[in-house]
Amino acid sequence: MTDHLPFHVSADELTLHYYGESSQPAQVSRHLDACPACAATFNDIAATLALVEAPVPERGDHYGLEVWQRLRPELPARRPLGGATWRAALAVAAALALSIGTFVAGRSWPAAGAGSPAPAAPVVAVASGDRARVAAISDHLERSERLLVDLTNGQAPGPIAQASVADLVDDNRLYREAAMEAGDADVAGVLDDLERALLDIVHAPSTLTPDELAVVRTRLDAANLLFKIRILSMEMRDRDTMPAAPRKTT
Amino acid sequence: MDAMNQTAALGRAVQGDDDAFAMLVQQHSRRVFQLAFRMTRNEQDAEDIVQESFLRAYRQLGSFQARADFGTWLYRIVANCAVDLMRTRHHRVRRQTDAIDDDTPAAHDQTPERLARSAEARRLVESALSDLSALERAAFTLRHHEGRSIEEVCRILDLGQSAAKHAVFRAVRKLRVTLAPLRLPHGPHS
Numbered sequence: 001m002t003d004h005l006p007f008h009v010s011a012d013e014l015t016l017h018y019y020g021e022s023s024q025p026a027q028v029s030r031h032l033d034a035c036p037a038c039a040a041t042f043n044d045i046a047a048t049l050a051l052v053e054a055p056v057p058e059r060g061d062h063y064g065l066e067v068w069q070r071l072r073p074e075l076p077a078r079r080p081l082g083g084a085t086w087r088a089a090l091a092v093a094a095a096l097a098l099s100i101g102t103f104v105a106g107r108s109w110p111a112a113g114a115g116s117p118a119p120a121a122p123v124v125a126v127a128s129g130d131r132a133r134v135a136a137i138s139d140h141l142e143r144s145e146r147l148l149v150d151l152t153n154g155q156a157p158g159p160i161a162q163a164s165v166a167d168l169v170d171d172n173r174l175y176r177e178a179a180m181e182a183g184d185a186d187v188a189g190v191l192d193d194l195e196r197a198l199l200d201i202v203h204a205p206s207t208l209t210p211d212e213l214a215v216v217r218t219r220l221d222a223a224n225l226l227f228k229i230r231i232l233s234m235e236m237r238d239r240d241t242m243p244a245a246p247r248k249t250t
Numbered sequence: 251m252d253a254m255n256q257t258a259a260l261g262r263a264v265q266g267d268d269d270a271f272a273m274l275v276q277q278h279s280r281r282v283f284q285l286a287f288r289m290t291r292n293e294q295d296a297e298d299i300v301q302e303s304f305l306r307a308y309r310q311l312g313s314f315q316a317r318a319d320f321g322t323w324l325y326r327i328v329a330n331c332a333v334d335l336m337r338t339r340h341h342r343v344r345r346q347t348d349a350i351d352d353d354t355p356a357a358h359d360q361t362p363e364r365l366a367r368s369a370e371a372r373r374l375v376e377s378a379l380s381d382l383s384a385l386e387r388a389a390f391t392l393r394h395h396e397g398r399s400i401e402e403v404c405r406i407l408d409l410g411q412s413a414a415k416h417a418v419f420r421a422v423r424k425l426r427v428t429l430a431p432l433r434l435p436h437g438p439h440s
Binding site for chain 2: 011012015016019021044045047048049051052053054056057059063064065067068070071072074075076186218221224226227228230231234235238
């Protein structure tokens with residue numbers, strides 16, 4: 001690492017520097033001393049960030065108690081997790097995981113071979129370019145999200161809904177592969193997680209007891225999948241609507 | 251509550267002890283409200299998020315066992331709730347600044363700090379923040395207002411480092427563009 005940065009420092013790197021997270025803080029500081037252009041950008045960032053400070057309304061010493069008093073009547077009934085109950089819950093989860101594992105191992109996975117008709121819409125969308133791919137994935141994520149929201153609200157899909165979930169699995173696989181080919185690892189990762197969850201639903205829900213449904217919901221919560229999908233969905237919409245950013249020349 | 255007591259309360263809460271959960275609620279409520287307010291900039295929305303976050307935490311306590319840090323886990327739930335709420339509020343943003351009296355002097359003779367307090371400036375700042383995507387808003391709030399490192403932002407939002415960094419970068423870029431009219435020609439470091 002040299003003592004001098006021969007080129008201008010990007011605005012993003014200056015943002016990191018502002019927050020004390022630059023990978024080369026000493027070099028950036030020296031560069032700012034010597035480069036009026038970068039110093040102006042840094043000052044601009046600092047001035048902008050100074051503008052977004054805002055006081056948070058005060059909450060008194062008893063606020064926590066007030067929150068608890070409002071919360072307590074809303075809490076769902078929850079049995080103490082003694083050894084036997086907890087072991088039973090784990091057993092249900094393990095049985096469910098095993099059934100999914102068996103399924104994933106090949107018995108019912110939607111085949112990619114010649115005998116499997118590929119859904120037309122996703123193929124067209126992927127072939128139409130990156131923007132079309134992004135729009136198609138965004139739509140797919142919204143449909144998947146609606147399904148997962150229903151599930152987390154305690155509505156187990158019936159047989160008809162299961163068939164549409166199977167379609168989602170097929171679409172998801174195509175989008176995941178397209179994302180991988182495009183080098184979009186973040187998108188591919190979320191779609192991979194989503195695929196596993198969709199497979200859970202295709203094979204389990206119509207026979208799930210309320211307790212088993214609760215276990216599936218807990219697993220979705222633990223994987224934070226709904227949150228990831230919402231975030232990715234918003235990112236996709238951003239990508240779809242925002243023009244390409246010009247290159248920084250600072 | 252010290253760390254040892256929190257760990258004990260957490261263990262009991264996971265086992266179904268509501269009194270222990272009450273202790274956790276009372277310990278973390280103010281921090282949760284603070285984060286929720288900073289993400290939404292609306293007091294009533296922040297209260298709604300506090301309530302919903304603790305409800306979700308209560309329902310998900312069983313999945314907490316393997317996690318090391320309760321605060322990070324709880325912050326993730328809060329961020330999740332805030333994202334949900336911001337999404338539903340997207341087309342009908344309630345801004346507290348609507349009630350601000352427009353009684354401040356013109357901007358040209360103000361310091362940046364005084365500008366930040368002016369009604370016009372605050373309206374523009376609120377508008378700029380509401381234009382951020384939910385992810386950008388969450389990442390920016392955690393990095394800028396909460397002072398969390400990028401690494402902590404990754405853990406709380408369950409993002410990769412690159413995604414977290416770029417969410418913050420995009421937020422700062424958008425804010426610089428939107429708030430350009432408020433900035434003086436020379437900043438505090440010139």
